[in-house]
Amino acid sequence: MRDRQVFQEKILENGIKVFFYPDPGPGTTEFRIIIPFGTEHNTGNILHGSAHALEHMVCKRSKTYPEKRSFDCFLASEGGSCNACTNFRYTEYWAQSTSDIASALWEGLFDRVFNPIFSEQDWNTEKSIIQNESKKNRFHPGQDETSKLLKTEWLKVPSPELRNIFGFGEDLNMMSIDYFNHLHSETYFRLPVYILVAGQCDIEHIYQSLSKLSTKKNNLEVIPNKASWKNKNYQTVSNQVERFVIGWSGFMNEIDLPFEVVSNFVLNYLTNKSFGILHHWLREEKGWLYSISSGVNAWQNKNVIWALSLPLSDESAVNAVRKGIDEYIIRGLGDEKTLKKEVNRRIKSSVFSFQTLEKILDVAQNSLCIYGRILTENKLQSYWRSLCTDPKYLLSFYEKHMSPQIRGECYIIPAKAP
Numbered sequence: 001m002r003d004r005q006v007f008q009e010k011i012l013e014n015g016i017k018v019f020f021y022p023d024p025g026p027g028t029t030e031f032r033i034i035i036p037f038g039t040e041h042n043t044g045n046i047l048h049g050s051a052h053a054l055e056h057m058v059c060k061r062s063k064t065y066p067e068k069r070s071f072d073c074f075l076a077s078e079g080g081s082c083n084a085c086t087n088f089r090y091t092e093y094w095a096q097s098t099s100d101i102a103s104a105l106w107e108g109l110f111d112r113v114f115n116p117i118f119s120e121q122d123w124n125t126e127k128s129i130i131q132n133e134s135k136k137n138r139f140h141p142g143q144d145e146t147s148k149l150l151k152t153e154w155l156k157v158p159s160p161e162l163r164n165i166f167g168f169g170e171d172l173n174m175m176s177i178d179y180f181n182h183l184h185s186e187t188y189f190r191l192p193v194y195i196l197v198a199g200q201c202d203i204e205h206i207y208q209s210l211s212k213l214s215t216k217k218n219n220l221e222v223i224p225n226k227a228s229w230k231n232k233n234y235q236t237v238s239n240q241v242e243r244f245v246i247g248w249s250g251f252m253n254e255i256d257l258p259f260e261v262v263s264n265f266v267l268n269y270l271t272n273k274s275f276g277i278l279h280h281w282l283r284e285e286k287g288w289l290y291s292i293s294s295g296v297n298a299w300q301n302k303n304v305i306w307a308l309s310l311p312l313s314d315e316s317a318v319n320a321v322r323k324g325i326d327e328y329i330i331r332g333l334g335d336e337k338t339l340k341k342e343v344n345r346r347i348k349s350s351v352f353s354f355q356t357l358e359k360i361l362d363v364a365q366n367s368l369c370i371y372g373r374i375l376t377e378n379k380l381q382s383y384w385r386s387l388c389t390d391p392k393y394l395l396s397f398y399e400k401h402m403s404p405q406i407r408g409e410c411y412i413i414p415a416k417a418p
C-alpha cells in the first residue's frame with residue numbers, strides 16, 4: 001500500500017519548502033501556503049490581534065483580483081473554495097478546485113498571499129466582523145464554562161489571551177492601511193514558509209513562481225507560552241455535568257515525537273473497544289460508564305499534553321476507579337501478547353485512514369508545523385512496532401509520565417446529583 005504521508009520535498013534557493021503529493025486519483029487539486037506569523041508574534045511593536053486582522057485583510061483583494069472577494073467568487077463559480085486561518089504560530093491559506101483549473105487556482109492563491117491590496121473601506125467592515133467574531137469566544141480558552149475552568153484552574157493550557165488573538169477595540173483602531181502594508185512586508189517573507197501541494201498541477205511552475213520571492217530570516221519576538229499546573233489536584237462542583245467526571249492529565253513542555261506517539265498509543269490502547277483493559281473493566285464488567293474520552297494534544301508552541309477522563313454514574317464508582325486504575329494500567333502495559341495484537345490491528349485498520357486529499361494534507365500539515373517534518377506512515381508504524389510492543393519500555397514510560405506522583409487529577413461533581 002502507498003504511504004500516504006510521503007511527499008516530494010523541495011527546498012528552493014530562497015529557503016521556501018515545498019511538499020508535493022502527486023495524486024492522479026480524484027481530479028482535484030489543493031494548495032496550502034503556511035506563513036510563520038501568528039498570534040505568538042503579536043507582541044513588542046506588533047499590536048494585539050495583528051496576525052488575525054492581517055489574515056482577514058489579505059483575503060479581500062490582490063493584484064490580479066483587485067475587486068473585493070473576486071477570487072472567492074471565481075472559485076465558487078467553478079465549484080472550488082478557499083479560506084484562511086490564524087493560529088498560535090502560523091497563518092494558513094488554502095484553496096481547492098477541480099484539477100482543470102489548477103493553474104488559475106495557484107495563481108490566485110499565490111497572488112492573494114504575496115500581493116494583497118488593502119483598502120480603508122474593507123478595514124472598516126473587517127474591524128466590525130472581528131469584534132463580532134471575538135465575542136463568540138466567551139469561554140476562551142474552553143468551549144464551555146466547565147472546560148474553561150479546567151483549562152485555567154487545573155492545568156493551565158498554553159493558550160494566548162483573547163486580546164492577543166483578536167485585539168480589543170483600541171488595538172484595532174490603531175491599525176491602518178499603512179500599518180498593514182508594513183506588517184505584511186515585514187512578516188510574510190520570513191522563513192520557514194511551507195507550501196503544501198496535492199493533486200494534479202504543474203509543479204515546476206509553482207517552484208518557479210515561489211523562487212522569485214525574496215525571503216528573510218525569522219527573528220520576530222514571541223510571547224512565551226507553557227503549560228503548567230495551577231492546582232494539580234483540582235475539585236469543583238458544576239451544573240454543566242450530569243455525571244461524576246474524574247480525569248487525569250500530564251504534559252511535557254517540549255515537543256517530543258516519541259512522547260506524543262507513545263502517549264497517544266497508550267491512552268488509546270487502554271481505553272478502546274477492541275482490546276482496552278479500562279474499557280473492558282469499566283464498561284463490560286462493571287457497567288459504570290458508556291464511553292471513555294482520551295487524547296493527546298501536541299501544541300505548536302512546544303507542549304504535548306495527554307488527558308484521560310471518565311464520566312461515571314456515582315461517587316462509589318469514582319472511589320473504586322481511583323483505587324484500582326493503576327493496577328489495570330500496569331497489567332495492560334505489561335501484556336506483550338495484547339500489545340502486539342493492538343499494533344497489528346492498527347496497522348491493518350490504517351487502510352481506512354486518509355480517504356481524502358484534505359485528510360492527507362491535514363495530517364501532514366500538523367506534523368510539519370509542530371515537528372518541522374512530515375511523519376510518514378512507515379515511520380509511525382515503526383514506532384509502534386518497536387516501542388509499543390515492549391512492556392519494559394511502556395512501563396517505564398508510565399512511571400515517568402503517567403503514574404500518580406506525576407499526573408494531575410481533576411474531579412467534577414454534578415451540582416444536581418443524577
Ligand SMILES: [Zn+2]
Nearest residue numbers: 052056130133
Ligand atoms: Zn477571523
